Structure formats: structure tokens, C-alpha cells
Amino acid sequence: MRIFASPFLHQNGGNIRATDNEITGKRQSKNTGFLLTGATGFLGIHLAEMLSQQGYTVIILARPRDNTAPEERIKALFDWLGTDGMPSCVQIVPGDLNRSDLGLSWNDYHRLAAGVDEIIHCASDTSFSERKRAQIEKANVENLHHLLDFAAKSRCCFFHFISTAYAAGKRRGICPEALVDTRSFFNVYEETKYRAEVTAAKRCSREGIRLNIYRPSIVYGNSWTGKTLRFNAMYYPVKILVFLKNLYHKKHREQDLENADKMGISFSADGTAHMPIRIEASPSGGINLIPVDFFTAAFSAIMETALDGGVFHITNDTIKSISDFIHYTQTYFHITGIQAVPAEDFPPDKQSSLEILFSRYTEVYRQYMQDERIFDNTRAAAILKQKGISCPDFNYRIFSRCMRYAEAVNWGNPS
Numbered sequence: 084m085r086i087f088a089s090p091f092l093h094q095n096g097g098n099i100r101a102t103d104n105e106i107t108g109k110r111q112s113k114n115t116g117f118l119l120t121g122a123t124g125f126l127g128i129h130l131a132e133m134l135s136q137q138g139y140t141v142i143i144l145a146r147p148r149d150n151t152a153p154e155e156r157i158k159a160l161f162d163w164l165g166t167d168g169m170p171s172c173v174q175i176v177p178g179d180l181n182r183s184d185l186g187l188s189w190n191d192y193h194r195l196a197a198g199v200d201e202i203i204h205c206a207s208d209t210s211f212s213e214r215k216r217a218q219i220e221k222a223n224v225e226n227l228h229h230l231l232d233f234a235a236k237s238r239c240c241f242f243h244f245i246s247t248a249y250a251a252g253k254r255r256g257i258c259p260e261a262l263v264d265t266r267s268f269f270n271v272y273e274e275t276k277y278r279a280e281v282t283a284a285k286r287c288s289r290e291g292i293r294l295n296i297y298r299p300s301i302v303y304g305n306s307w308t309g310k311t312l313r314f315n316a317m318y319y320p321v322k323i324l325v326f327l328k329n330l331y332h333k334k335h336r337e338q339d340l341e342n343a344d345k346m347g348i349s350f351s352a353d354g355t356a357h358m359p360i361r362i363e364a365s366p367s368g369g370i371n372l373i374p375v376d377f378f379t380a381a382f383s384a385i386m387e388t389a390l391d392g393g394v395f396h397i398t399n400d401t402i403k404s405i406s407d408f409i410h411y412t413q414t415y416f417h418i419t420g421i422q423a424v425p426a427e428d429f430p431p432d433k434q435s436s437l438e439i440l441f442s443r444y445t446e447v448y449r450q451y452m453q454d455e456r457i458f459d460n461t462r463a464a465a466i467l468k469q470k471g472i473s474c475p476d477f478n479y480r481i482f483s484r485c486m487r488y489a490e491a492v493n494w495g496n497p498s
């Protein structure tokens with residue numbers, strides 16, 4: 084494993100833009116202006132809330148969508164969070180990361196540059212589809228160049244990059260909290276996040292800008308309320324099972340039994356669905372899940388403490404086995420018949436129609452349901468321990484909260 088020499092600090096002859104004291108002094112007096120991207124997304128809006136609660140100036144760069152202006156989009160998200168209006172320390176700058184000038188006039192660009200002390204880059208295209216490679220590369224790598232150009236021209240002294248633990252690529256066993264030379268990935272998302280890390284490291288070190296790379300694993304909703312903005316990742320396979328259960332239950336009630344029979348699905352009198360689906364699982368693998376409240380707390384602690392820059396894994400020490408996850412799903416949704424099996428017991432030519440249908444829907448997440456990567460988090464854990472922050476185990480109680488919320492909002496689909 085080739086680890087890049089520390090690409091973070093003092094690589095340009097120690098010519099960094101601000102001393103530790105200057106950074107902490109500004110932060111303590113709440114004079115730091117944070118430019119935040121990706122605030123219309125799940126993690127971004129939580130970061131915006133956290134920073135505003137701490138009294139920082141939060142400058143959100145956001146674009147319109149479906150004829151909705153950025154300001155309205157952000158306001159709606161603060162409403163969703165339950166904040167009493169948009170905090171007064173939040174400013175919205177309508178812009179576009181797709182453009183080298185960030186979609187700003189020359190004056191606005193330079194005015195913004197003069198007010199930014201630190202940048203948190205959370206925007207990203209998070210789809211995995213190879214079909215969308217060009218769009219994902221543009222969003223995750225090219226757009227980063229636009230933001231780094233801006234950082235270089237601004238007075239920014241610290242760049243905080245939200246990456247992913249899966250930038251580690253195709254690796255088994257321990258993945259270090261470091262930039263490791265990596266050539267092979269499970270999908271274009273992982274690849275572009277890795278390339279973005281390398282790009283940010285090179286440019287920041289050249290410009291004397293400190294760089295923290297935060298690598299969360301899979302983020303689900305709030306561990307206390309179950310509230311989430313997205314129903315992808317860990318939610319998606321469950322959502323598909325519930326969808327199939329409801330679909331065939333409807334057919335069953337309408338006496339359209341042939342279809343359910345063909346799929347091997349049956350129902351007991353109390354409505355429990357028997358859905359014989361085998362899911363491929365490696366015995367040592369599992370799902371690494373963290374709640375959004377832990378992510379936000381961990382980000383804040385690391386940002387405050389780690390001034391020398393570096394890579395930080397924001398991950399769970401306890402991975403959830405697919406068998407536990409299946410057990411939770413079956414218990415909560417009254418389903419039986421789903422089981423985790425080793426790959427050798429599950430040859431593709433021996434799959435039932437129901438298994439093929441389920442696999443088709445969930446193919447992109449297959450890797451993450453039986454992941455064997457182990458994320459070393461020594462550096463992050465030392466900081467979190469000092470601050471008394473720990474990641475909750477993803478147990479049945481938390482699963483139930485998340486599912487209650489998902490059902491209450493119809494899995495994010497307007498009903």
C-alpha cells in the first residue's frame with residue numbers, strides 16, 4: 084500500500100495563510116465566514132444548522148431548482164429541520180459550481196472572496212451509475228477545480244472537504260486515514276471522490292491552505308427522531324421490499340393470486356408476507372452506518388480540534404451484519420422468508436424471479452451490504468473520545484425510529 088507523503092501542511096515551504104492562533108482566535112470571536120456548498124442536500128443542511136447554532140457566519144452557495152430560487156430552497160429546508168425561520172447569520176449566494184466563475188459577476192466573485200475565511204465543500208453528485216459518468220466527473224472533480232480556484236483567490240485559509248470512507252476503493256481489510264495510492268474502485272462515485280481528494284490535497288498544499296478530509300461511511304437519519312431527507316442507501320433495499328410486499332398484498336386481496344404465486348409470495352391471515360429471497364452476504368462483511376447527528380457532531384469536533392489537516396474517518400466501529408438488518412426488516416414490516424447466504428450458495432442461474440427482481444432494484448448497493456473494508460479511525464476517534472462523542476450502535480430501536488419516519492412521510496414521495 085503506497086501512502087502519499089503527508090500532503091496537507093507546510094508543503095509549500097511552510098507558507099501557510101494563517102497561524103493556529105489566527106484561526107482559533109477568529110473562530111472564538113465568531114468572526115469566521117464559512118462558505119458552504121451542498122447545503123440543499125442532506126448532510127449540507129445539517130452542517131448549515133450546526134454552524135449557525137454556533138454563531139458563525141454561514142455563506143451558502145446554492146443554485147435554483149425547478150423554478151425555486153436558492154433562498155426559498157434553503158428556507159424550506161430550515162423549516163423542515165424545525166428551525167424558527169432562517170437564522171440571521173445565514174446568507175445565500177445564488178451561484179453555480181458548474182461554472183468556472185461560480186455563476187457570479189466579477190464584482191460578486193471578488194466581494195465573496197473577500198468575506199470567506201474557510202470553505203466547507205459538501206456538494207457532490209452521489210449517484211453510482213456508470214451511465215452518468217460524465218455528469219458525476221463534472222460535479223465531483225471539475226467543479227472542485229472551480230472552487231479551489233476561488234479558494235486560491237480568496238482569503239480562505241482552511242478547506243474542509245466532505246468525502247466518503249469509500250474513496251478507499253477496492254480494498255479488503257484495513258483502510259487507513261490517509262491518502263493511499265488507489266487505482267481500483269467499485270463505482271464511479273468512489274473513483275471521483277478519491278480523485279477529488281487528491282486534487283484538493285495537491286492544490287491546497289500549493290496554496291498554503293489547510294485541508295481536512297472528512298470521510299463518513301453511510302449516513303442515515305437522526306438517531307433520536309429518525310428524521311432524514313433522503314431514502315437512498317440503507318433505506319432503499321427496505322423500501323423495495325415494502326413496495327413489493329404492498330404490491331402483491333393488493334393483488335392477493337383482489338384475488339389476483341396467480342401473480343403472487345409465480346413470484347412465490349404468500350400471505351398469512353394476519354397479513355404477514357412470506358417472501359423467499361436469498362441475499363448474497365459475506366460472513367465477515369456488513370454495513371457501516373452512522374446517524375446524521377453523529378456525523379454533524381463529529382465534523383464539528385474534528386474541525387475545531389484538527390488544525391494541522393488530515394484525513395478523518397467518521398465511521399461506526401460496529402458494522403451491522405446483513406443478517407441483523409434482515410431480522411430488523413422482517414420484524415418491523417411483518418415479512419418472513421428473507422435470508423442471507425454466502426455467494427457460493429447463490430449461483431446466478433439458480434435465482435428465482437423474485438430474487439432477480441429484488442437484485443435488479445438493489446444492484447448498486449450490493450457491495451455496501453456486505454462490505455469487508457475496515458476503516459481505521461484512530462485519529463478521528465482520539466478527538467471524538469476527548470469530546471465525549473460516540474457513534475450509537477444501529478440497533479432495532481433506532482431502525483424502528485427511522486422506519487416510522489420513512490412511513491410517516493411516505494418514503495419521501497408526495498402521496
Ligand SMILES: NC(=O)c1ccc[n+]([C@@H]2O[C@H](COP(=O)([O-])OP(=O)(O)OC[C@H]3O[C@@H](n4cnc5c(N)ncnc54)[C@H](OP(=O)(O)O)[C@@H]3O)[C@@H](O)[C@H]2O)c1
Pocket residue numbers: 120121122123124125126127146147148179180181204205206207208209221222226245246247248276298299300301302303313316
Ligand atoms: N449521505 C451519505 O450517506 C454520505 C456518505 C458519505 C459521504 N457523503 C458525502 O457527503 C456529501 C453530501 O452528501 P448528501 O447525502 O448530503 O448528498 P445530497 O443530499 O444528494 O446533496 C448533494 C448536494 O450537492 C449538490 N450538487 C450535486 N451536484 C451538483 C452540481 N453539479 N453542482 C452544484 N451542486 C451540486 C446538490 O445541489 P442541488 O440540490 O442543487 O442539486 C446538493 O446540495 C457528499 O460529498 C457525499 O459524497 C454522503
